[in-house]
Amino acid sequence: MKYSTYQSIFPMNLEKMQNVRNEREAQLVRTISNSLLPKLLILVIVAWIAGAGVLTVFAAPSVSNEEVTKLIVQPGDTLWQIASNHKPERMDTRVYIEGIVRINGLEDRGVQAGQVLKLPHF
Structure with a gap:
């Protein structure tokens, strides 16, 4: 077509x-x-x-071994109470607890009376 x-x-x-x-x-x-x-x-x-x-x-700031204070844990003390009493004024308590755990090599967060803890200085 x-x-x-x-x-x-x-x-x-x-x-x-x-x-x-x-x-x-x-x-x-x-x-x-x-x-x-x-x-x-x-x-x-x-x-x-x-x-x-x-x-x-x-x-969290690193902690050197030279800048520490030693503390003997008293009966009834908790890590939170120790951190609250010794941390710098404007620092969060949880950050200070983490510093204590790191510097002391703590595997758990519990402390016992008579235990010697190193407290970091920030």
């Missing part, structure tokens, strides 16, 4: 088809960026918070 009388009911407007295609591509890019951007932002925030937490844990 060399010649045909068939004529499509749809107009063959190539420019209009190209505009539709460009709009679909733009819509796809918007959809991807709208769904991916918040997820990426949340991932970055979570990673930042986790990194800050790790840095906080390891930020």
